[in-house]
Amino acid sequence: MAKTAHGESGPGYSRLGLVSTLLPAALFFFFLSCWAAIQRGEVVGIDFPWMPSLDLALSFRLDGLSLLFALIVTGIGTFVSLYSSAYLAGHHHSGRFFFFLHAFMLSMLGLVTADNLLLLFLCWEGTTVFSYLLIGFDHESAVARENARQGLLVTSAGGLALLLGILLLKIAGASWTISDWLHGEQLLREHPLYPFIFAAILLGAMTKSAQFPFHFWLPNAMSAPTPISAFLHAATMVKAGIYLLMRCHPLLGGTFSWTFTLVAVGGVTALWGAVQALGPMDLKRVLAYTTMMALGILTMFLGGQSTETLTAAVTFLMVHALYKAALFLAIGSIDHQTGTRQLDRLGGLGRSMPLTALAVAAAVLSMSGFPLFFGFIGKEIMYAGALAEELFPGFTATVALFANALMTAVAAILFFGPFTGSWIHTNETTPMRVVDPPWQMWLGPLLLGGLGILFGIIPEWVSSALIEPAVFSIHPGREEIRLVIFHGFNLPLLLSMFTLTIGAVVYLRRLVICRTIQTGIASLPLSAEMCYAGSLTWFLRNAEVVTNRIQNGSLHWYLLVIVATMTVAVSWPWLGSLKSVLLRPAGAIDPTATALALFIAAAIGVVVTAGKRLAAIGGLSGVGAGIALLFLLYGAPDIALTQLLVETLTIIFVSLVLLRLPPIVQARKRSNRRRAFDGLLALAAGLLLTSLLLGVVQAPLDRGLTDFFEANSFLQAHGRNIVNVILVDFRSLDTMGEIIVVVLAAWAAVTLLRKPKGP
Amino acid sequence: MESVILKTATRLMVGLILIFSFYLLLRGHHEPGGGFAAALVAGTAFALFVIAEGPAKVRTAIRLRPTTIAMLGLATAVAAGSAALLSGQSFLTGMWWGPGEELLIGTPLIFDIGVFLAVLGAILAVLLTLEDN
Structure with missing residues (x-):
């Protein structure tokens, strides 16, 4: 039996994991059964009113785009769950893990099928919360906790921005029903609130989809268990931002600011991610940066308007989901079987782990865009889309070219690093026999990698069935989209060949290039992560200062603030009518009531001047009893009874506590001026309440x-x-x-x- | 507190106060009283008991944990309110059974018993914890 990387996981598999895999699998086949209807252009939906007064409805709707996302989420979710059942076998928290995993999946599924914008937001927050729990799943590790918190803070800040955007949309008069958007009003782009709406929604998408400068949480999120990383990178979480941008495209897209911002942000993210992917030794970190590159490319293409550009985005989304999930799962297998995922400690695994090697080979060939693989078609479409971009075709094509070339080099590193050469697992003292992981763990990567070949050879299967409906659920009009195995000798093909050549050169010169990049990054004076850490420290320090000032632990201070606030805030609007209330002629004076009032006043005098606590408590009970008698006098026996009983119990409780405190003299150290101020405040508050009650009594009583x-x-x-x-x-x-x-x-x-x- | 007089008096008083509290609970629907007032009276009985004999004896005497009593009270109130659901009426609608206008048993009474138990449980919980320290 191979040694496992995670000390707590053992041999065998988790039965719970295997059984719960049925949930995503069943959902996958359900969505697959909707395929034919969606392809015909129909829309499947359910609609329940939830809180109609808030315009919140439980309405789910499946169109081409939702179907594509739903299939990716449930399909990859099935393999991730199956994989985890072996990966986490014997883990003492596996029940919790599978609950989080499926809740995460269902949140994402709700997000991509929601037809109501508020519902989408709720699911959006659901993915944030569950990704937090999953990234910090190894909660005994301080690093994992810190990384989980970072992801939570960045993405939930974006979530708040998104909420603001949603509310502004309503103010600007747009519908919260997403399906209204495609052929809806076009006036929103001229609305004065448009820039704010666009900025708020973009901020939400950028933080979620790890766009520069909010990208730093994504590489850190790899402290999640590896199958979760696969899910988070390939199908959920980061794809939520992309989905949001796609959904908003018909409503907000098409302006110069939309195109410019998305192309710029996406371009920078793609290049920065691709460059950083060359440096790290940790295979998971390498993959994390390639995801960043992919997200950048997707954002950049969503800036465009034409059918070609959007087709490129949707196709690449699928290409990326397939190869990224396969790669993450395969690297998890390497880690699980050998105990390391450091590039410089791995080698020669091709012979001992043939099935994993096969899966990785298929995935990296698709990733680097070799002919006959789905990635090749994705890249062809990408160049065609970039050249069809209206405003910045040159920039888009150049960024795509360089990013793809670097991806080719990274793909080569990912395969040749661990699988060829000789066994260089240096830290291991006893040689061990490395074998392929159990079937639950190689089936997913192999199938996902295999789909990359299948769709590469027969792209017609997906182009008319999935990609075309998806593109035209966010793009008005409908024409046929045909992906074919070979698009002929044209400019995109030339660029493709160029990409492979640059990639090969970079791979061969990788040592020099990697070192240059590492030293370059290390010498940068400022990074986005440093800004995050700095502002977090600043917030915590100031929060501490403020808290210490407001909550200083003195009960006297709390009461002072409460009473003073009430007195000032209530008397401000009340002062005007105070005169008419107080100048009202008094009615006949009831001698019994007067005697009771005097008794109460005397009791208060005892409380204030008492030298011992027991005397003060006795005075307090006198006040309570006097008030109870007043109730009785005016014909409210129930209230009098309750008041008297509450008073009795209160005195018992107060005595139990107060009689243990230090003698009252010690507490009297306050200066006379402070005591006079307290007394005046108490009098003012009492006068205010009295006048308020008099005012209430003057109004005619509604019987x-x-x-x-x-x-x-x-x-x-x-x-x-x-x-x-x-x-x-x-x-x-x-x-x-x-x-x-x-x-x-x-x-x-x-x-x-x-x-x-x-x- | 060690006091023979208090202990002897308590032995007599606690039972009497509890009977009075039960009387208050039952008469509440027509005369001053009710679950809340009854719970307060019962609370004073237990306070007397605690001061005379200490919290440990009270805990043995009441058998159930105070928080359990409070939860039982909430459950009783919810159950009393849910009875109306069975006959298709909305939650907490009063239901009455009995031979005539002068002798009726209704869910409001059961609800009041729930209030009694919840409030008494809360009082006992705080009282006993305070005395434990």
């Missing part, structure tokens, strides 16, 4: 509710005590909420009060 309850309490609810009938029958939902709050509060108090266990 509608009282009459209703008096009339119906006994007839409908069989009770004569109206207060209780209201509590347990008429408004019992309120009571339900209140007892839940009471129980939760008690629970929280118990948790805070409980003695910590252990030392």
Whole structure:
């Protein structure tokens, strides 16, 4: 048995993983069964109202683009889940893993099939959350936690921007129903809010799809288990941004700012990713940078308008998904079987892991765009699309040429590095027999790599069935798109040959070039990641300063702030009517009530001047009892009873706590001026409340509710005590909420009060 | 607190206060009282018990954990509210059974018992934890 890279995973397979693979597989076949209908131009959809008042509907809709994405998500999801069942065999958290994996997949699936923009946003956030949990799956590693947090912060910041964009869309009068967009109003592009909408949505897409300068989280996200990386790079997460741009294309695309920004951002991302892919020794990191390059290319092509440019984007999306998933899974196998994925420690695996080698060979040939492979067609289409681009054909074609050439070199490194040459696994003391992984782990890469050949030889299968419907769900009008195995001798073919030549030269000179790139990157004064780290530190430091100032731990200060805020904020609008309230002639004075009021005032005097806590508590209970008597006097026995009981219990609780505190004298160190200020504030707050109550009493009393309850309490609810009938029958939902709050509060108090266990 | 007088008085008082609390709970629908007030009265009985005998004895006496009592209360209230769902009416609609207008058993009473248990459980939880320290 081969040694495993992850100490916690063992031989065999996870039964849960194998069974749960049925979910993506079943979904895949469901979407496959919709294929024929979609190809005929029909649209499959379901629609449930959810919160109509918020324009939020559970509406899902399958058109060509959604179908393409759904097939990629569920198809690759099936292989990823199958692969993980062996990769994570025996892992003690495998249940959690498969839950996260499938939840992640379902979020992505919801995202690409949502017809309601708010629903799309919810799923968008779902992918953010689940990718966070998956990147940080190895939660005992500080690096994994840090990387997961980085991904979460960057992508959720973009999510907020997207939400802003969605809200602005509504303000600008656009529909939140995505299917309205294709043939909808074209006025949005002239709307004054257009630049803001475009910027906000673009920001969401750029962070999600790791576009420069938000690209840095993607290479770090490889601390996720390798099958997750495969899923995240090939089918989900980063493709969400691309999907969003594709969806928004008919609504927002076509302006100069759209084309210019997307071409510039995508071009820079593609080149920067391609250049960085040459440097690292870690195979997964190499792949991460090639994904960045691919995302850049996709963004750049989405800047265009013509059918050719969009066809190039959609085709390359498929090409990339197939080879990237195969490569990630295969590299995971190498890591799993040998215990390393460092280029300089691997070699000669071709003979001992033939099936993996075959899969990688097929994938890298597609990646570098060799004739007869799907990647070749993708590249031909790409050059044709670049040349058909309206505004910047030269720039687009040049970027595509260089990025593709570097990809060819990287593809060669990916294959020749681990699989040829001699075994150079230097750190291993005992030689070990490396074999292919179990079938769950080689089947996926091999099939995905094989599809790259199949679609390369018979591209007609996908061109009319998948790519054409996808392109025309975001592009008005419909014409036939035919991909063929060979497009004839033309400029794209020349560029293709040129690409392979440059790639070969770069591969042969890779040592010099890699060293130059490494030293070049190391000497850069500023990187996007440094900006991220700097701003994070700045935020944390300032948050600490602010928190320490506001929450300084002094109860006195908290009460002061609360009472002062209430007094100022309420008296500001109330001052105008204060005069009429206070100058109202007093009615007849009730001697009993006056006596009670005097008693309460005296009790308050005791509380304020008491030298001992027990005396203060006694004064407080006097206040409570006096108020209960007032209630009784004015004919509210229920409230009086409750008030008296609450008062009794409160006194018991307060005594239990307060009598353990240090003597009151120590707390009296506050200066007289401070005490005078506190007293004045208390008086002001009391006066304010008194005047408010007087004002309330002056308004005519609406007896509608009282009459209703008096009339119906006994007839409908069989009770004569109206207060209780209201509590347990008429408004019992309120009571339900209140007892839940009471129980939760008690629970929280118990948790805070409980003695910590252990030392 | 070690006090023979308090302990002896408590032994008599706790039972009486609890009976009074039960009386308050049942009469609540027609006269002042009800689940919340009854729970407060029962809370004072247990507070007396705790002060006289200490929290450990109270915990043995009530058998269930306070939080369990509170959860039972919430469950009772939800169950009382759900009874209406079975006959197709909306949640928390009052349902009544009985021979005549003067002797009726209804879900509002069961709901009130739920309120009683939830509030009593909450009081007990905080009271006992405070005294544990």
